[in-house]
Amino acid sequence: xxxxxxxxxxxxxxxxxxxxxxxxxxxxxxxxxxxxxxxxxxxxxxxxxxxxxxxxxxxxxxxxxxxxxxxxxxxxxxxxxxxxxxxxxxxxxxxxxxxxxxxxxxxxxxxxxxxxxxxxxxxxxxxxxxxxxxxxxxxxxxxxxxxxxxxxxxxxxxxxxxxxxxxxxxxxxxxxxxxxxxxxxxxxxxxxxxxxxxxxxxxxxxxxxxxxxxxxxxxxxxxxxxxxxxxxxxxxxxxxxxxxxxxxxxxxxxxxxxxxxxxxxxxxxxxxxxxxxxxxxxxxxxxxxxxxxxxxxxxxxxxxxxxxxxxxxxxxxxxxxxxxxxxxxxxxxxxxxxxxxxxxxxxxxxxxxxxxxxxxxxxxxxxxx
Amino acid sequence: xxxxxxxxxxxxxxxxxxxxxxxxxxxxxxxxxxxxxxxxxxxxxxxxxxxxxxxxxxxxxxxxxxxxxxxxxxxxxxxxxxxxxxxxxxxxxxxxxxxxxxxxxxxxxxxxxxxxxxxxxxxxxxxxxxxxxxxxxxxxxxxxxxxxxxxxxxxxxxxxxxxxxxxxxxxxxxxxxxxxxxxxxxxxxxxxxxxxxxxxxxxxxxxxxxxxxxxxxxxxxxxxxxxxxxxxxxxxxxxxxxxxxxxxxxxxxxxxxxxxxxxxxx
Numbered sequence: 001x002x003x004x005x006x007x008x009x010x011x012x013x014x015x016x017x018x019x020x021x022x023x024x025x026x027x028x029x030x031x032x033x034x035x036x037x038x039x040x041x042x043x044x045x046x047x048x049x050x051x052x053x054x055x056x057x058x059x060x061x062x063x064x065x066x067x068x069x070x071x072x073x074x075x076x077x078x079x080x081x082x083x084x085x086x087x088x089x090x091x092x093x094x095x096x097x098x099x100x101x102x103x104x105x106x107x108x109x110x111x112x113x114x115x116x117x118x119x120x121x122x123x124x125x126x127x128x129x130x131x132x133x134x135x136x137x138x139x140x141x142x143x144x145x146x147x148x149x150x151x152x153x154x155x156x157x158x159x160x161x162x163x164x165x166x167x168x169x170x171x172x173x174x175x176x177x178x179x180x181x182x183x184x185x186x187x188x189x190x191x192x193x194x195x196x197x198x199x200x201x202x203x204x205x206x207x208x209x210x211x212x213x214x215x216x217x218x219x220x221x222x223x224x225x226x227x228x229x230x231x232x233x234x235x236x237x238x239x240x241x242x243x244x245x246x247x248x249x250x251x252x253x254x255x256x257x258x259x260x261x262x263x264x265x266x267x268x269x270x271x272x273x274x275x276x277x278x279x280x281x282x283x284x285x286x287x288x289x290x291x292x293x294x295x296x297x298x299x300x301x302x303x304x305x306x307x308x309x310x311x312x313x314x315x316x317x318x319x320x321x322x323x324x325x326x327x328x329x330x331x332x333x334x335x336x337x338x339x340x341x342x343x344x345x346x347x348x349x350x351x352x353x354x355x356x357x358x359x360x361x362x363x364x365x366x367x368x369x
Numbered sequence: 370x371x372x373x374x375x376x377x378x379x380x381x382x383x384x385x386x387x388x389x390x391x392x393x394x395x396x397x398x399x400x401x402x403x404x405x406x407x408x409x410x411x412x413x414x415x416x417x418x419x420x421x422x423x424x425x426x427x428x429x430x431x432x433x434x435x436x437x438x439x440x441x442x443x444x445x446x447x448x449x450x451x452x453x454x455x456x457x458x459x460x461x462x463x464x465x466x467x468x469x470x471x472x473x474x475x476x477x478x479x480x481x482x483x484x485x486x487x488x489x490x491x492x493x494x495x496x497x498x499x500x501x502x503x504x505x506x507x508x509x510x511x512x513x514x515x516x517x518x519x520x521x522x523x524x525x526x527x528x529x530x531x532x533x534x535x536x537x538x539x540x541x542x543x544x545x546x547x548x549x550x551x552x553x554x555x556x557x558x559x560x561x562x563x564x565x566x567x568x569x570x571x572x573x574x575x576x577x578x579x580x581x582x583x584x585x586x587x588x589x590x591x592x593x594x595x596x597x598x599x600x601x602x603x604x605x606x607x608x609x610x611x612x613x614x615x616x617x618x619x620x621x622x623x624x625x626x627x628x629x630x631x632x633x634x635x
Contacts, residue, residue: 065542086542086543086546086547092540092543096534098534098537100537100540100555101537111546115550160543160544163545
């Protein structure tokens with residue numbers, strides 16, 4: 001999952017200066033605002049963001065259900081933005097699956113190939129192949145209303161993969177499944193992507209889903225892409241406050257830039273200590289800045305060290321696998337430390353006692369905003 | 370007072386309900402019962418007999434007008450349903466446009482304009498057309514029936530289209546189906562129950578229309594209902610009960626089919 005950095009692969013989809021405006025005049029809504037993104041061939045790419053961020057709009061523009069107000073959408077270098085959906089070698093897995101209720105499982109899977117005018121023998125062979133791929137051979141002649149939600153999901157996947165699209169679009173396909181099934185399907189989707197070698201563009205609002213499945217993630221908000229990177233990049237080195245907040249739990253600390261050296265900056269924190277923090281690409285931190293530290297990248301000390309942040313332990317929340325320590329720093333802000341529970345560890349801590357918080361090496365990142 | 374409010378337990382509810390059913394069904398039941406009367410009266414029971422059914426079957430005029438009714442109803446229902454299907458597609462499968470509500474009203478106009486007004490308007494208009502063209506055939510009745518059948522066919526078809534998941538059509542387009550193939554392979558097969566329901570409703574409505582037919586028909590163009598109305602002005606025998614009963618049976622069968630088709634949708 002962490003090998004997303006290889007930049008040599010060809011680009012499958014490029015969005016160049018894409019904007020989408022719905023409505024006009026005073027009611028106009030800018031669902032996408034000058035978005036640029038390149039999605040590489042054979043990658044599992046996720047558009048992540050809260051509802052209304054523009055991720056589904058971008059997907060619909062790639063599928064052809066809507067057309068951009070401005071900009072180009074290129075598929076292997078060719079501008080496909082003006083083409084209707086039935087002329088794009090791109091298929092979609094819909095949120096509600098949208099299986100044809102008047103057709104059998106096999107007819108659903110064969111629909112795309114039938115529309116492409118493929119010979120019947122080839123269609124039948126491909127249907128069998130796809131049923132095998134999604135492990136549904138025995139349900140070939142069932143009606144789609146006679147199969148479970150998870151099975152419908154697999155049929156929807158098989159149907160979209162059957163015509164061998166250049167890119168597969170997935171619009172929150174797991175949101176209708178229950179927790180256990182969702183976990184299974186996450187693994188299943190990774191397997192399918194690996195086996196078919198097709199570029200997947202996956203839309204979700206679930207940060208955990210995005211982190212576990214993607215090669216790269218684009219975090220979106222209010223029609224903009226805020227950051228694109230591997231799950232590790234996004235999680236460990238969030239560039240903006242929104243990204244840090246949206247994905248996982250985060251501590252924010254204020255400080256002053258002391259010096260910048262390469263991709264690192266030394267920051268004098270208002271809380272009293274000095275830390276080294278990473279700088280996002282293209283950022284040039286000066287003066288007052290905010291840094292982020294993930295709760296598990298800090299350690300709590302019963303006997304504070306010299307460069308630890310001093311504070312009072314306000315609350316201890318036990319989660320089974322780990323424990324959250326809520327610390328009120330002497331300088332004012334709250335800080336949460338997450339520590340994995342090991343046998344016997346952590347029992348020395350009591351609420352109300354003075355503690356120290358130590359920020360780990362390479363744990364801090366300077367925000368752009 | 371733990372029980373929740375129920376209209377069923379309100380004072381007088383049962384009585385009113387019963388009264389409604391009596392008013393609705395007792396006259397019809399009487400009509401059907403007396404169609405089996407052995408005697409020539411519609412009021413004095415003289416024993417059971419199929420006599421009047423046989424008489425009606427052998428009455429050349431009844432056969433003739435029945436056939437005419439079925440011909441008109443069949444053609445009018447098919448043409449009206451075709452037009453209604455297209456209208457329903459045009460009012461549900463497009464982006465909302467200015468005047469859409471006006472168009473709804475326009476299509477459903479025959480439901481709102483008093484039938485007698487439509488009938489008289491058609492009478493006058495067709496009189497002019499007859500003078501211009503000289504044509505006096507069944508075409509006028511078919512055109513008139515088609516016109517007032519359209520809203521009856523339109524409503525169930527539109528309801529079906531509105532309940533249909535739009536992403537199905539989107540999915541078809543995504544899977545390389547052109548708009549025409551999407552319509553043929555996805556929209557139309559899913560729309561069939563609505564179309565059949567609309568067709569049957571239009572058929573029934575055309576079959577028992579009196580007012581417009583009475584005003585538009587030329588001499589010798591009686592349909593079964595206008596013939597029956599004409600008969601009532603002369604001697605009334607249980608023959609009229611017998612025809613009415615058969616008519617009733619046909620309507621019930623069609624409406625029941627319509628009901629089941631509609632239920633299948635949901």
